Amino acid sequence: MxxxxxxxxxxxxxxxxxxxxxxxxxxxxxxxxxxxxxxxxxxxxxxxxxxxxxxxxxxxxxxxxxxxxxxxxxxILQNNVVHIALFGVGNLGKAILKYPGFQTDKIKLVAAFDKAKSKLLKEINGIKIYPVERSVELIKKVHAEIGIIAVPPRSSQEVADIMVKAGLKGIINFAPSCISVPKNTFVKNIDFSIEILSIFSHTQFQK
Amino acid sequence: MxxxxxxxxxxxxxxxxxxxxxxxxxxxxxxxxxxxxxxxxxxxxxxxxxxxxxxxxxxxxxxxxxxxxxxxxxxILQNNVVHIALFGVGNLGKAILKYPGFQTDKIKLVAAFDKAKSKLLKEINGIKIYPVERSVELIKKVHAEIGIIAVPPRSSQEVADIMVKAGLKGIINFAPSCISVPKNTFVKNIDFSIEILSIFSHTQFQK
DNA sequence: TATTAATCGTTACTAATTTCACGATTTGCT
DNA sequence: AGCAAATCGTGAAATTAGTAACGATTAATA
Incomplete structure (x- = not known):
C-alpha cells in the first residue's frame, strides 16, 4: 500500500x-x-x-x-491531542501562549519554560512558566510531543538539545538560526525575516 | 535562459x-x-x-x-529594502512590531494599523499605529510592498482586500483562514495550529 | 614540475508531484 | 425509463525536484 x-x-x-x-x-x-x-x-x-x-x-x-x-x-490526526512545550516567553512566546487557536480540542499547550527569573512561576493563560532546568523532567511528565523554540538564536541549539533529550519528536523553530537534531526528529523552521524576503522575491521573479 | x-x-x-x-x-x-x-x-x-x-x-x-x-x-534581493505594513496589533502583532529581525538593513516595518480606538496613536518600537481607514493612503505614501495579516480570522478577507487595493504584491497571512486575492498577489499562509498538526502528523507517518 | 587530493560544476538518472484526459457514476428531469 | 449534466476517481503524461556519478579544476606538496 x-x-x-x-x-x-x-x-x-x-x-x-x-x-x-x-x-x-x-x-x-x-x-x-x-x-x-x-x-x-x-x-x-x-x-x-x-x-x-x-x-x-x-x-x-x-x-x-x-x-x-x-x-x-x-x-491524519487519529483522535490525538497534540501536547506542546514552549521555550521562551518573550514577545513571541507570550503571543503563542495567548494564541486562541491552541485552546482547541486538537492542540494543548501544556508547558512553558524561560530562563529569566523574573518570569518564573507567573501564569499566562492558565499556563505556569517553569525554569528551563526542570524542562526535561516536566516534559516527560506531561507527555508533550512537540516543542516550540521561541528563544533568541544564540540559545536555540541548547533548547533543541534539551527537546531531543526530553523525547520530543517534532520541533517548530521560530529562532532565526539553524539547529541540528537527530534524523528522526522533525524540524520546521519559521523565520519571519526569511518568510518576508521569500514572498518579496517571488513578487520580483513571478512570470 | x-x-x-x-x-x-x-x-x-x-x-x-x-x-x-x-x-x-x-x-x-x-x-x-x-x-x-x-x-x-x-x-x-x-x-x-x-x-x-x-x-x-x-x-x-x-x-x-x-x-x-x-x-x-x-x-535575489537586488539591494532592495522590503517595506512592511502590519494589520492587527494584538498579541502577535505586538510581537512582530518588536521582532528584532526587522531592524535589519533588508526589512523595514513602516506602518501598523488597528481597528481598536484604544491602540491608535500609540507607538511601539518607534512605529505609530494608525486607524485602518487611513491604511490605503498611508501604504501608498510609504511605498510598502508586503503586508502582514495579524487580525482575527473574521477580518482577514477585509484586510486582504485593503492590501490589494493599496497595491501590496505579497501578503503573509497569520490568520487561520483562507483569503482570496488576485492571481498576481502572492500569499503565504502561516497558521500556527496547522504547522503544529503538520509536524505532529509527520512524526506519525515517518517511515 | 608532476602528483595527489579535495571540491566544484554538470550531465544523466531517478523520484516525486502535478496536470491532463476521460471513463464511471449518480442524480434530476422529461 | 431513459437521457443529460455534473462530478468523482484514476491511469497516463508532463513537469518539477532531487540524487548520483563523474569529469574538470585547482591548490598543496614532494
Missing part, C-alpha cells in the same frame, strides 16, 4: 480547516471545485489527495462535508 | 543567513558540504542551487563566504 505524502498531509490539514468552517455555516455538501476555490488549490489536486483515503464522494453531488472532515481527521 | 525556481530562492535565503553568521565568525571560506551541514541540506543540492548563479566556487577550496553571500543577495 502506498504511503501518504507530506504534501498531501499538509493540504489535508488545510481542507480540514476549511471543512470545519463550512460546517459552521451549515454547508453539508461541497464539491472539489468549490473546495479548491476556498483553499486556493485545484479541483484535480483535491480529488487526487482525497482519493488516497478511498472513494469518499458521490458523482454529481460532491462530498459530504462532515463525512469528508471525519475521514481526513481520523486518518 | 532558465528562470530561477521558488525552491532555489527559498533555500538561497537560508544560505544567505548562514553565510552572514559565518562572516561574523570570520570564516572566509566554506565548502558545499559544510554549508549543507549547517543548513540541513545536501552538498549536491547546494552546488546545484549555486550553479544557477554561474561559476562561483573554486575546486579544492570551496566558496568565498563574502563573495557567495554577495552574489546570492545581489541576485
Amino acid at each position: 502506498k504511503s501518504i505524502s507530506r504534501k498531501t498531509i499538509d493540504r489535508a490539514l488545510l481542507y480540514i480547516r476549511a471543512l470545519e468552517n463550512l460546517l459552521k455555516e451549515k454547508r453539508d455538501k461541497i464539491s472539489s471545485l468549490e473546495l479548491a476555490d476556498i483553499t486556493g488549490s485545484s479541483d484535480v489536486q483535491i480529488r487526487k489527495d482525497i482519493s488516497f483515503f478511498g472513494k469518499v464522494g458521490t458523482p454529481r453531488i460532491g462530498y459530504e462535508t462532515k463525512k469528508l472532515k471525519d475521514i481526513l481527521e481520523n486518518f | 532558465k528562470s530561477i525556481s521558488r525552491k532555489t530562492i527559498d533555500r538561497a535565503l537560508l544560505y544567505i543567513r548562514a553565510l552572514e553568521n559565518l562572516l561574523k565568525e570570520k570564516r572566509d571560506k566554506i565548502s558545499s558540504l559544510e554549508l549543507a551541514d549547517i543548513t540541513g541540506s545536501s552538498d549536491v543540492q547546494i552546488r546545484k542551487d549555486i550553479s544557477f548563479f554561474g561559476k562561483v566556487g573554486t575546486p579544492r577550496i570551496g566558496y568565498e563566504t563574502k563573495k557567495l553571500k554577495d552574489i546570492l543577495e545581489n541576485f
Whole structure:
C-alpha cells in the first residue's frame, strides 16, 4: 500500500480547516471545485489527495462535508491531542501562549519554560512558566510531543538539545538560526525575516 | 535562459543567513558540504542551487563566504529594502512590531494599523499605529510592498482586500483562514495550529 | 614540475508531484 | 425509463525536484 505524502498531509490539514468552517455555516455538501476555490488549490489536486483515503464522494453531488472532515481527521490526526512545550516567553512566546487557536480540542499547550527569573512561576493563560532546568523532567511528565523554540538564536541549539533529550519528536523553530537534531526528529523552521524576503522575491521573479 | 525556481530562492535565503553568521565568525571560506551541514541540506543540492548563479566556487577550496553571500543577495534581493505594513496589533502583532529581525538593513516595518480606538496613536518600537481607514493612503505614501495579516480570522478577507487595493504584491497571512486575492498577489499562509498538526502528523507517518 | 587530493560544476538518472484526459457514476428531469 | 449534466476517481503524461556519478579544476606538496 502506498504511503501518504507530506504534501498531501499538509493540504489535508488545510481542507480540514476549511471543512470545519463550512460546517459552521451549515454547508453539508461541497464539491472539489468549490473546495479548491476556498483553499486556493485545484479541483484535480483535491480529488487526487482525497482519493488516497478511498472513494469518499458521490458523482454529481460532491462530498459530504462532515463525512469528508471525519475521514481526513481520523486518518491524519487519529483522535490525538497534540501536547506542546514552549521555550521562551518573550514577545513571541507570550503571543503563542495567548494564541486562541491552541485552546482547541486538537492542540494543548501544556508547558512553558524561560530562563529569566523574573518570569518564573507567573501564569499566562492558565499556563505556569517553569525554569528551563526542570524542562526535561516536566516534559516527560506531561507527555508533550512537540516543542516550540521561541528563544533568541544564540540559545536555540541548547533548547533543541534539551527537546531531543526530553523525547520530543517534532520541533517548530521560530529562532532565526539553524539547529541540528537527530534524523528522526522533525524540524520546521519559521523565520519571519526569511518568510518576508521569500514572498518579496517571488513578487520580483513571478512570470 | 532558465528562470530561477521558488525552491532555489527559498533555500538561497537560508544560505544567505548562514553565510552572514559565518562572516561574523570570520570564516572566509566554506565548502558545499559544510554549508549543507549547517543548513540541513545536501552538498549536491547546494552546488546545484549555486550553479544557477554561474561559476562561483573554486575546486579544492570551496566558496568565498563574502563573495557567495554577495552574489546570492545581489541576485535575489537586488539591494532592495522590503517595506512592511502590519494589520492587527494584538498579541502577535505586538510581537512582530518588536521582532528584532526587522531592524535589519533588508526589512523595514513602516506602518501598523488597528481597528481598536484604544491602540491608535500609540507607538511601539518607534512605529505609530494608525486607524485602518487611513491604511490605503498611508501604504501608498510609504511605498510598502508586503503586508502582514495579524487580525482575527473574521477580518482577514477585509484586510486582504485593503492590501490589494493599496497595491501590496505579497501578503503573509497569520490568520487561520483562507483569503482570496488576485492571481498576481502572492500569499503565504502561516497558521500556527496547522504547522503544529503538520509536524505532529509527520512524526506519525515517518517511515 | 608532476602528483595527489579535495571540491566544484554538470550531465544523466531517478523520484516525486502535478496536470491532463476521460471513463464511471449518480442524480434530476422529461 | 431513459437521457443529460455534473462530478468523482484514476491511469497516463508532463513537469518539477532531487540524487548520483563523474569529469574538470585547482591548490598543496614532494
